[in-house]
Amino acid sequence: MSSHDxxxxxxxxxxxxxxxxxxxxxxxxxxxxxxRDAGLRLDLFTPTGxxxxxxxxxxxxxxxxxxxxLPEATACVRPRSLARFLHNRMCQALLSxxxxxxxxxxxxxxSSGGYDLVAVHYTRYAxxxxxxxxxxxxxxxxYDLDAVLxxxxxxxxxxxxxxxxxxxxxxxxxxxxVTTVGPADTMRVTAVAPELxxxxxxxxxxxxxxxxxxxxxxxxLLIVSNRGRFFDLSFRWFxxxxxxxxxxxxxGTTLTIAGWISDVARVLGADKDPAIDVKGLVDSVEPLxxxxxxxxxxxxxxxxxxxxxVEALARGLPVVTTPPGLSxxxxxxxxxxxVAADAESYAKAVADLLDSPPTRAALSAAGVxxxxxxHCPAAGSRDLRKATRLLLEERREAPGAGSGIGTAGLxxxxxxxxxxxxxxxASDGVERVALFGAGTHTRLLLPIWYALGGPPVVTLVxxxxxxxxxxxxxxVCTLADLDRTAVEGIVLSxxxxxxxxxxxxxxxxxxLPRYSIWAPQETxxxxxxxxxxxxxxxxxxxxxxxxxxxxxxSRGLCEIRGS
Numbered sequence: 001m002s003s004h005d006x007x008x009x010x011x012x013x014x015x016x017x018x019x020x021x022x023x024x025x026x027x028x029x030x031x032x033x034x035x036r037d038a039g040l041r042l043d044l045f046t047p048t049g050x051x052x053x054x055x056x057x058x059x060x061x062x063x064x065x066x067x068x069x070l071p072e073a074t075a076c077v078r079p080r081s082l083a084r085f086l087h088n089r090m091c092q093a094l095l096s097x098x099x100x101x102x103x104x105x106x107x108x109x110x111s112s113g114g115y116d117l118v119a120v121h122y123t124r125y126a127x128x129x130x131x132x133x134x135x136x137x138x139x140x141x142x143y144d145l146d147a148v149l150x151x152x153x154x155x156x157x158x159x160x161x162x163x164x165x166x167x168x169x170x171x172x173x174x175x176x177x178v179t180t181v182g183p184a185d186t187m188r189v190t191a192v193a194p195e196l197x198x199x200x201x202x203x204x205x206x207x208x209x210x211x212x213x214x215x216x217x218x219x220x221l222l223i224v225s226n227r228g229r230f231f232d233l234s235f236r237w238f239x240x241x242x243x244x245x246x247x248x249x250x251x252g253t254t255l256t257i258a259g260w261i262s263d264v265a266r267v268l269g270a271d272k273d274p275a276i277d278v279k280g281l282v283d284s285v286e287p288l289x290x291x292x293x294x295x296x297x298x299x300x301x302x303x304x305x306x307x308x309x310v311e312a313l314a315r316g317l318p319v320v321t322t323p324p325g326l327s328x329x330x331x332x333x334x335x336x337x338x339v340a341a342d343a344e345s346y347a348k349a350v351a352d353l354l355d356s357p358p359t360r361a362a363l364s365a366a367g368v369x370x371x372x373x374x375h376c377p378a379a380g381s382r383d384l385r386k387a388t389r390l391l392l393e394e395r396r397e398a399p400g401a402g403s404g405i406g407t408a409g410l411x412x413x414x415x416x417x418x419x420x421x422x423x424x425x426a427s428d429g430v431e432r433v434a435l436f437g438a439g440t441h442t443r444l445l446l447p448i449w450y451a452l453g454g455p456p457v458v459t460l461v462x463x464x465x466x467x468x469x470x471x472x473x474x475x476v477c478t479l480a481d482l483d484r485t486a487v488e489g490i491v492l493s494x495x496x497x498x499x500x501x502x503x504x505x506x507x508x509x510x511x512l513p514r515y516s517i518w519a520p521q522e523t524x525x526x527x528x529x530x531x532x533x534x535x536x537x538x539x540x541x542x543x544x545x546x547x548x549x550x551x552x553x554s555r556g557l558c559e560i561r562g563s
Contacts, residue, residue, distance in 0.1 A: 012032050012035065123140065145165065223257050306325050437494045
């Protein structure tokens with residue numbers, strides 16, 4: 001919002017299907033509630049989702065006000081061009097064309113929606129930050145570190161890690177807040193870049209202990225898990241290595257399996273075992289927590305934070321895990337959870353715990369105390385809430401260059417004018433362009449240009465020969481060094497200096513077509529049209545089709561559904 005009196009707004013970007021239950025979604029909703037509690041009104045961008053799906057985890061309907069999602073066909077997005085535009089070798093290694101399309105849409109909504117803050121979930125989507133409008137505050141929710149998991153998979157599976165932690169931390173630079181899920185990730189990130197504004201924001205859970213102490217016998221085990229390489233390998237290790245030992249040692253033990261990992265369980269034949277109940281996806285895990293005596297969390301490897309462990313402890317459910325289950329927590333083995341590192345000791349630990357009511361009672365009480373100390377909403381969200389409020393107090397919107405137009409208004413006008421400029425390029429058969437300018441105007445223009453289907457930008461042109469060789473993911477050159485054979489037109493990316501740019505282009509490359517954005521026609525004297533004439537042109541001369549794509553809000557790009 002451009003007015004300091006208007007309630008601050010944030011766009012939060014969740015890059016997966018919001019309807020799928022997983023730890024990433026739980027953590028994302030944690031963070032979103034913290035932003036709301038800090039005084040922000042939230043809009044949600046996600047690739048897939050429906051209003052009725054939002055009600056499943058937001059029954060009150062007060063978390064997100066609007067839902068932005070991709071329609072089935074998004075022909076206006078050019079994923080391959082955007083991949084070049086958002087070039088980063090880590091992102092390129094991780095993201096498919098479908099995800100680039102999602103990032104293009106999110107960048108367009110975020111850059112033109114007038115938001116005070118944009119929050120992005122997961123480090124690999126951090127490249128969006130540099131293409132937002134000037135002055136918008138940004139937050140990056142890391143969830144877990146790709147580089148750490150990649151290094152573990154190189155050790156465990158022999159899959160070469162495509163990037164290092166330094167590559168991932170480089171993506172975090174420039175954000176106003178970077179969250180980590182726990183102390184281990186905080187130490188990793190700050191060891192590489194101690195100057196980064198890192199805030200530890202653990203997964204939060206409400207304490208809801210159940211009365212398990214009166215049970216005289218305990219036989220019921222529970223595994224709730226997502227799918228993925230390390231989840232699948234972890235379950236296979238448990239089922240093939242631990243379960244036979246445990247069944248032989250304690251024949252009356254039963255096991256319930258729920259979540260996406262049920263698919264793996266069925267492939268391995270677990271559903272044929274009369275002692276195992278494979279539930280699949282369930283509407284609620286609460287009845288499963290209530291019926292269970294012990295939660296099993298047998299992670300073979302992994303990073304981030306294990307949300308199911310925290311949830312179980314909050315309900316007074318004892319947990320048996322492996323060393324990776326302690327990742328990014330302050331859990332004390334033997335006091336808060338039981339930890340075992342090999343199949344034999346894991347099976348023994350589970351059996352001993354089932355046979356010992358006093359041990360289960362002690363673990364239950366300690367687990368609840370641990371969650372109250374570190375993961376309750378008041379304590380766990382405190383630092384992020386405080387930092388967000390400070391950002392909002394300091395927020396300022398830079399005025400539009402020389403025009404008195406705020407950046408939100410500048411973005412809206414630019415979206416309309418860029419559509420007209422793109423149409424003129426198409427009419428002239430221009431397929432490759434250079435942008436004259438590498439400042440905030442170009443930063444605002446680029447995501448709009450690509451989202452509206454503009455021709456690929458080959459290079460940025462500047463007047464200062466001392467400028468860096470690359471900027472905004474594109475090579476940079478001076479006008480004199482421009483490779484004329486590489487481009488078929490040059491777009492003037494400035495609101496204030498278009499006349500000077502046009503004159504310089506005429507002198508250096510008289511045969512190179514020039515495309516002015518803010519003065520699309522020139523007077524006979526070579527100057528720009530007056531502002532009144534420019535606004536008249538905006539209302540009457542935007543070509544059919546381009547006007548729809550550059551319409552109010554982002555309806556030309558995304559469906560908008562109120563939540």
